Amino acid sequence: MVMKTKEKLIVKGKRLDGRKPDELREIEMKVGVIPNANGSAQVRFGNTVAIAGVYGPRIAHPRHLQKHDRAILKCRYNMAPFSVEDRARPGPSRRSKEITKVTRLALEPALFLKDYPKTAIEIYIEILQADGSTRVTGINAASLALADAGVPMKDLVVALSGGKIDDTLILDLCGKEDNYSEADIPCALMPRRKEITLLQMDGRLMPEEVKTIIKNVLKAGEEVYKKQKEALKEKYGK
Amino acid sequence: MEETREIVIPGEILGDAKENKSSHGTYVEDGEIISKFLGISKKKGDYLSVIPLSGVYVPRREDRVIGFITSVEKVGWVVDINSPWEAFLSLSEAVDEFVDLKKVNITRYFDVGDVIYAQVVDTRRGDIQLSMNTPIARKLRNGVTVKITPSKVPRLIGKEGSMINSIKEKTNTIIRVGQNGVVWISGEKIEKAIKAVKMIDEKSHIFGLTDEISKLLSD
Numbered sequence: 001m002v003m004k005t006k007e008k009l010i011v012k013g014k015r016l017d018g019r020k021p022d023e024l025r026e027i028e029m030k031v032g033v034i035p036n037a038n039g040s041a042q043v044r045f046g047n048t049v050a051i052a053g054v055y056g057p058r059i060a061h062p063r064h065l066q067k068h069d070r071a072i073l074k075c076r077y078n079m080a081p082f083s084v085e086d087r088a089r090p091g092p093s094r095r096s097k098e099i100t101k102v103t104r105l106a107l108e109p110a111l112f113l114k115d116y117p118k119t120a121i122e123i124y125i126e127i128l129q130a131d132g133s134t135r136v137t138g139i140n141a142a143s144l145a146l147a148d149a150g151v152p153m154k155d156l157v158v159a160l161s162g163g164k165i166d167d168t169l170i171l172d173l174c175g176k177e178d179n180y181s182e183a184d185i186p187c188a189l190m191p192r193r194k195e196i197t198l199l200q201m202d203g204r205l206m207p208e209e210v211k212t213i214i215k216n217v218l219k220a221g222e223e224v225y226k227k228q229k230e231a232l233k234e235k236y237g238k
Numbered sequence: 239m240e241e242t243r244e245i246v247i248p249g250e251i252l253g254d255a256k257e258n259k260s261s262h263g264t265y266v267e268d269g270e271i272i273s274k275f276l277g278i279s280k281k282k283g284d285y286l287s288v289i290p291l292s293g294v295y296v297p298r299r300e301d302r303v304i305g306f307i308t309s310v311e312k313v314g315w316v317v318d319i320n321s322p323w324e325a326f327l328s329l330s331e332a333v334d335e336f337v338d339l340k341k342v343n344i345t346r347y348f349d350v351g352d353v354i355y356a357q358v359v360d361t362r363r364g365d366i367q368l369s370m371n372t373p374i375a376r377k378l379r380n381g382v383t384v385k386i387t388p389s390k391v392p393r394l395i396g397k398e399g400s401m402i403n404s405i406k407e408k409t410n411t412i413i414r415v416g417q418n419g420v421v422w423i424s425g426e427k428i429e430k431a432i433k434a435v436k437m438i439d440e441k442s443h444i445f446g447l448t449d450e451i452s453k454l455l456s457d
Contacts, residue, residue: 039292057294057322110248112265114272115296119322146249150293150389152274154265155249192249192272232247232276236291236443 003092009165009177016176017046022216024160024172024177024223029231030139031148039149045124046132046174052141053124054149060120068079070114075104077138079127088130104189106139106159106198112152121151132178139188139198140224147232156222156228159188159195162213164205169213171220185210187217189227194218243443245291246273248298252286255300265286271361277389278443291443294390295418299357299453302374304383307348313339315348317356317368320418325366328354332370353378353422355414378414381424384432386439388419393442394435401451406456407427430455 009016015128025046027035034040037053044050078089081090092100103125123145125138136159138163143157163173163184173184183203189196201210213216252264252271264286268368273279275290297303297319305317305325311456314328329337331345348354356375360367368374386394393417395402406413411425413435422430434451441447 041421059324116294116322127433129413147276148292150275150277150290152263153248154267154272154274192248192251193268229247233245236245 009180010168011122015165017174021170022220024207024220025174027224027227029144029227031144031231031235035061037145037149039145039147039151041141041148042139043144045133045137045172047129048134048137048174049127049129050134050137050141051126052138052144054145054151055122055124056149057116057121057151058120060118065120066118067164069117070113070122071119073104073108073111073113074120074122075090075100075107075125075131075142076123077103077125077127078137078203079134081132083127083130100137102140102198102200103135103139107142107157108144109195109197110143110154110157111146111191112154115152117135121149130175132173132175133186135159136161136186141229142188144228144231146237148197151158153228155192156225157187157188158191158228159198160217160221160224160226161186162217164209164213166204169209169216184215185213187214189218189221191221239261242296244279245277245443246279247276250272251409252279252288257365258284258286259335261285261287263290264312289392290349290389292387295319297321297323297325297358297361297418298359298363299361301417302372303358303368303418304358304378304414304420304422305354305368306348306383307352307354307358310345310348313344315344317354319358319366319368320388320416320420321366325337325358325368327354327368327370331368334456336370336412341454348377348427353381355416355422359379369425371383378424382432383419384423386419386435387442388395388417390439390442391415391417391419392420393447394438394446401438401448405431405455 028044032040033042034053041052042051087153127134139159163181183205185201187200248447250273255266255269263275275289277288277290277320284376303319308318317325318323321424356368407432410429411431
């Protein structure tokens with residue numbers, strides 16, 4: 001996207017919201033926010049807020065979708081109409097369908113789906129407030145909700161975005177940075193073995209820069225992982 | 239058997255696979271035992287296990303469960319056992335006598351809405367068979383049912399039934415607990431018993447729960 005103004009996004013090594021290039025926004029995570037769901041979580045990265053609910057494992061309907069040897073994962077990413085400045089048109093769009101799919105693919109490797117044949121695990125991710133990096137916030141919320149629902153998992157899934165603005169490599173893009181960045185990379189990973197389950201890129205980068213961003217994301221992912229861990233333990237009063 | 243109430247998260251390393259053995263709720267990868275669930279880690283001998291704090295009931299053979307009849311078929315009943323899969327109770331497993339299907343409507347034995355206490359005999363997943371051919375199996379009448387998290391059933395029962403027996407005694411009730419997390423209560427002080435059962439469900443991971451329950455019961 002072309003920059004409309006010649007406004008600098010990084011001034012004296014500080015970003016628009018006063019962060020250093022590799023600093024994350026304020027992170028807040030809460031588990032068990034939807035009593036009706038089997039598991040749920042709300043995650044906030046600065047001004048981006050996502051809430052996720054997990055239902056199941058329960059019998060998959062319609063029946064032809066059932067897999068006789070494993071559970072299926074149903075996923076939905078949706079932006080609330082009031083989540084952005086001008087109203088987001090309700091209902092699935094090209095963008096939300098794509099994000100739904102990549103979210104599902106990012107979470108699937110972390111689950112033991114074979115333990116629950118013929119069933120479906122349903123994940124609903126709702127973006128309440130959007131200010132950049134919504135898909136990674138959604139994945140973080142979904143990961144916590146799955147753990148809260150008691151779904152067997154290999155590992156939690158930690159997600160974080162990286163990018164490049166004003167020739168500087170940064171982490172955790174906010175809305176404005178997202179719009180005017182030279183490139184952005186949303187990334188999801190399983191922290192214990194550092195396996196990457198989601199990697200997308202929008203924009204142009206040199207191969208070395210991609211490598212550096214991935215390295216930075218892996219490192220900063222530890223911080224997000226720690227927050228997830230705390231949020232889960234906090235639900236049970238620790 | 240000393241219980242430790244340490245909360246672990248999925249993907250947390252519990253120990254070396256050479257020195258310990260992997261049990262419930264864990265898996266082995268790269269020679270290490272790793273938790274599958276958000277739960278309480280437990281060590282018994284050299285077996286490491288994790289008891290999940292939430293989740294659905296996965297039926298296993300020999301489990302005694304409480305189920306609700308949801309529909310009547312030609313030669314049996316479909317039973318909801320609080321699990322992702324439906325269970326089936328066939329006529330031959332339910333009734334001892336000869337039944338002439340031409341003359342008899344099988345709803346005289348069980349009808350929709352009845353609550354039964356039965357045993358799981360087969361669990362090829364998605365095709366769960368129940369049986370009432372055990373002395374303990376019966377139809378449960380005149381009681382209320384409460385649902386708790388299935389993984390917390392052992393906590394509700396306590397060591398050799400200590401917890402459940404104290405609730406029974408203090409509230410003068412009859413209680414049946416299904417492995418599937420359904421608790422059936424009948425008797426005098428039902429409300430107090432329900433309160434105690436729900437408290438155990440909520441606070442199962444806390445030390446000193448036994449004292450709290452006895453305090454609640456003696457009030």
